[in-house]
Amino acid sequence: MTLQSYSGGCHCGKVHFDVTLDAARVISCNCSFCRKLGSLLAFTTPDRFTLAAGADALTEYRFNTRKIRHLFCNTCGVESFARGTGPDGKEMVAVNVRCLDDFDLDAPEIMPFDGKNH
Numbered sequence: 001m002t003l004q005s006y007s008g009g010c011h012c013g014k015v016h017f018d019v020t021l022d023a024a025r026v027i028s029c030n031c032s033f034c035r036k037l038g039s040l041l042a043f044t045t046p047d048r049f050t051l052a053a054g055a056d057a058l059t060e061y062r063f064n065t066r067k068i069r070h071l072f073c074n075t076c077g078v079e080s081f082a083r084g085t086g087p088d089g090k091e092m093v094a095v096n097v098r099c100l101d102d103f104d105l106d107a108p109e110i111m112p113f114d115g116k117n118h
Helices: 032-037
Strands: 003-011 016-021 027-029 041-044 049-053 058-061 069-073 080-086 093-094 111-113
Touching: 016 041, 016 093, 027 032
Parallel strands: 027 111
Antiparallel strands: 003 016, 016 049, 027 041, 041 093, 058 069, 069 080, 080 093
């Protein structure tokens, strides 16, 4: 695992965060939500994620098992991260690497995940 630090946020800039994570491999999920959103996800622990600005600009959406708190900017509509519990029951933060500042989208290995059937 190679941890790197990044900054990122939503399109309009209201939501901004700092995160340390391994983005060498990212998940492309085919569930009904991620497919429409086009997310590429990397995961980290809550202690490696800091919401620097925009807590008051976040709107929450939950669906299906309601375990994941999809959080999006109430101005521009971008979901740059979500919070929830992983399959192991531990708290996690899912970061959409498309929302990381200056992130090379050609660099990570993209791993398909069949969220549609899970």
